[in-house]
């Protein structure tokens with residue numbers, strides 16, 4: 001039952017491919033530090049691969065046939081891709097789903113204030129973070145400001161080497177006797193996770209001169225009024241760039257592997273598919289997973305279902321029943337990262353059922369917490385079919401649970417798609433230091449994930465479907 005380390009099986013040529021794949025992923029990560037930036041990259045890559053905007057096709061009433069490629073972008077934060085297959089859609093789709101939002105710190109709607117010669121932005125963190133990891137480090141500002149005149153001003157500060165960065169201060173160790181005695185969860189107060197934006201008073205201003213200085217910069221450089229922050233989405237993210245990790249360059253250190261590593265693998269698998277698949281291939285890049293898949297761009301919203309209804313209508317499979325059949329007959333990999341086994345925190349894991357960096361893409365039959373509460377459960381029969389597809393394509397894969405029983409837990413978008421009655425299993429890349437500002441993955445696992453997802457899209461089918469050349 002022991003799974004082997006994928007690197008031991010790579011020849012020189014494959015190892016070079018693994019490195020090249022990771023280099024492409026690093027570029028994707030560095031250009032995608034928010035869900036909006038990832039969605040934009042996905043749409044751009046999809047269009048380059050021949051995908052057309054579903055909304056345009058609906059307006060034109062264009063009929064869809066096998067081989068056609070369409071995408072839907074939801075509020076610039078989520079993307080759905082379809083590559084129409086040879087079989088009717090009501091035979092089900094092969095779906096890859098990942099999320100493109102990552103834990104971070106959001107700037108509040110009324111953010112700015114001055115305190116003792118510093119101008120601050122008040123924030124509210126997003127997703128599960130260890131707050132103490134986000135202080136005393138270089139942070140960048142990414143997002144948009146939507147103005148009343150309809151224009152949307154993109155903001156990216158702290159990425160260019162010539163840019164300034166911002167950040168949150170921590171107390172000097174010399175005076176930290178009380179702080180160091182606190183529980184880790186209380187070391188940094190959520191309301192005090194505020195970002196220093198400026199420290200120079202504006203000459204001639206008596207009242208809050210540093211804040212006035214900040215506002216004048218925003219006005220000069222970005223033509224922004226303070227009130228425009230009411231309709232802004234600015235995320236504070238680590239300013240570091242993703243890069244090779246380890247002297248052997250076998251890993252990648254970077255912000256947002258959860259879940260952009262799986263999103264990237266899904267995109268690669270979906271977009272490299274040249275000819276029409278047997279069954280329609282679908283890639284779903286959702287937002288808001290880190291806060292419960294809520295909102296109009298989260299997996300619980302109906303944009304995926306609505307998009308599929310439109311696609312089926314254009315493909316001549318009309319009506320609610322056909323849609324229900326397609327959803328229920330679908331097969332899905334919920335592609336989200338798994339906890340990588342960490343030898344320094346070995347007691348948090350049960351080793352036989354842990355995911356190891358370098359041993360390939362990881363399948364989780366269950367997620368959830370305590371007595372599997374909140375979990376999806378991938379059916380054994382489905383897993384058996386999946387094993388065959390993986391073995392047929394010589395994919396390195398492993399199976400795992402998220403840590404030791406009763407220690408915590410987590411969820412993904414799997415249970416939401418399972419509501420349709422489709423077959424779903426969690427599948428992803430193992431990550432070290434998950435949700436930290438800098439997470440670690442193995443390049444081999446990214447490579448195997450792309451291989452696994454591509455094999456799934458080509459070979460997976462309904463229960464009675466036999467893959468490639470059998471019977």
Ligand code: MN
Pocket residue numbers: 099258259289336337
């Ligand atoms: Mn995730």
Ligand code: MN
Pocket residue numbers: 258290435
């Ligand atoms: Mn997460």
